[in-house]
Structure formats: C-alpha cells, structure tokens
Amino acid sequence: AQSVTQPDIHITVSEGASLELRCNYSYGATPYLFWYVQSPGQGLQLLLKYFSGDTLVQGIKGFEAEFKRSQSSFNLRKPSVHWSDAAEYFCAVGAPNDYKLSFGAGTTVTVRA
Amino acid sequence: DVKVTQSSRYLVKRTGEKVFLECVQDMDHENMFWYRQDPGLGLRLIYFSYDVKMKEKGDIPEGYSVSREKKERFSLILESASTNQTSMYLCASSFVSNYGYTFGSGTRLTVV
Numbered sequence: 062a063q064s065v066t067q068p069d070i071h072i073t074v075s076e077g078a079s080l081e082l083r084c085n086y087s088y089g090a091t092p093y094l095f096w097y098v099q100s101p102g103q104g105l106q107l108l109l110k111y112f113s114g115d116t117l118v119q120g121i122k123g124f125e126a127e128f129k130r131s132q133s134s135f136n137l138r139k140p141s142v143h144w145s146d147a148a149e150y151f152c153a154v155g156a157p158n159d160y161k162l163s164f165g166a167g168t169t170v171t172v173r174a
Numbered sequence: 175d176v177k178v179t180q181s182s183r184y185l186v187k188r189t190g191e192k193v194f195l196e197c198v199q200d201m202d203h204e205n206m207f208w209y210r211q212d213p214g215l216g217l218r219l220i221y222f223s224y225d226v227k228m229k230e231k232g233d234i235p236e237g238y239s240v241s242r243e244k245k246e247r248f249s250l251i252l253e254s255a256s257t258n259q260t261s262m263y264l265c266a267s268s269f270v271s272n273y274g275y276t277f278g279s280g281t282r283l284t285v286v
Binding site: 151 | 178205207209215217232274276280
C-alpha cells in the first residue's frame with residue numbers, strides 16, 4: 062500500500078519569499094501524486110497533479126511541483142508567497158488502478174508580513 | 175461550477191445519538207469517499223463507494239456505516255455517536271480513473 066510523509070508540520074515564511082513544502086511517498090511503481098490546499102474552515106482544493114511525463118508540473122495559484130523518482134519525492138514550490146497562501150497543504154498519493162488516495166498529515170503555512 | 179455539497183457545516187450531537195451526514199455531488203462521479211480529519215493525523219479514510227449500493231471499508235470504519243442508494247448521494251452514519259468521533263468530516267468524489275478528488279467544504283461534528 063502507498064503512503065505519504067510530509068516532514069514539516071509547520072512552516073513560517075515572509076510575504077514575497079519563496080516556499081518549498083516537502084513530500085515523500087512510498088509506492089512500488091510510478092504513483093499518481095497530488096497537492097491539495099485547505100484554507101481555514103474549508104474543504105480541500107486541488108493545486109496540481111502528476112500522472113506521467115514531464116516531471117515539473119504547473120498548478121493553480123502560481124504553484125509548481127517536481128517529481129523526483131530517485132528521491133521518492135514530490136515537493137511543492139512557489140517563488141513568491143502572498144498572505145493568501147496561508148493555509149494547510151496536503152500531499153496525496155494514489156495508484157493507477159486503485160480508487161483511493163493516501164494523504165500526508167499536512168503542513169501548515171503561516172505567512173508573516 | 176461542479177461541486178460536492180455537504181448538508182451541514184456544523185453539527186452538535188449528544189453521545190449515543192444516531193447521526194447522519196449527507197453528501198451530494200453533481201459531477202456524475204462513480205466514486206465517493208468519507209474521510210475524517212484530525213490535527214496531526216491528516217485525512218483518514220472511513221468508507222468509500224465505487225458504485226450505487228456498493229461500499230468498502232477504509233482504514234477506520236469502526237463505529238460508522240454508509241449508504242449509497244443513488245449515484246449522486248453518499249451518506250455517513252454514526253450508529254451511536256461517541257465523543258471520540260468529534261472531528262471534521264470531509265466528503266469527496268472522483269471518476270473511476272482516479273484523477274483526483276473533488277472535496278466538499280466539510281462538516282465539523284461535535285459530540286457532547
């Protein structure tokens with residue numbers, strides 16, 4: 062079964078600074094990978110997804126993620142954060158022939174002025 | 175705009191009550207899911223359904239049941255609510271091809 066680890070529970074970043082959130086997965090083959098964002102009191106919104114092909118994936122809100130098979134990682138990045146990026150971010154992994162996604166525990170991002 | 179709608183944003187129930195959480199999607203998705211979200215634990219799968227009247231247990235099904243009588247509706251049932259079921263409950267749906275979920279806004283349930 063697949064699993065996901067998000068090593069950072071909480072990250073604080075200054076507005077305008079870059080952001081990188083780490084995600085490591087465990088799966089025997091090439092997984093389906095996702096990043097979701099959850100604003101306070103809301104459900105989860107899909108930021109981006111990777112199935113195959115180009116390992117650098119562009120998403121919404123200016124986010125991108127890079128799949129690195131050798132490191133079993135799918136880290137999320139944003140060059141310049143905005144105060145509205147303060148939220149909780151979840152990495153998820155799925156298998157091509159399985160309905161279910163496994164989620165990491167999440168990383169909370171705080172943006173300071 | 176496509177959506178997953180959860181009937182209640184906030185619920186307060188008493189210990190021992192039978193609780194129904196409703197979820198409706200308008201995207202003709204085959205799959206529907208119920209997760210609970212707790213701080214530090216992320217999302218944990220309770221039950222999912224891949225077709226009408228079909229259901230499978232997730233990772234933490236104890237104390238819960240589900241019902242899917244129509245494709246668009248998936249209900250989570252707490253047979254006898256307990257305080258350890260106080261949590262945020264998230265419903266999601268997807269196509270069978272697993273190209274990602276669409277989530278509802280969540281129901282925050284408090285059992286007192």
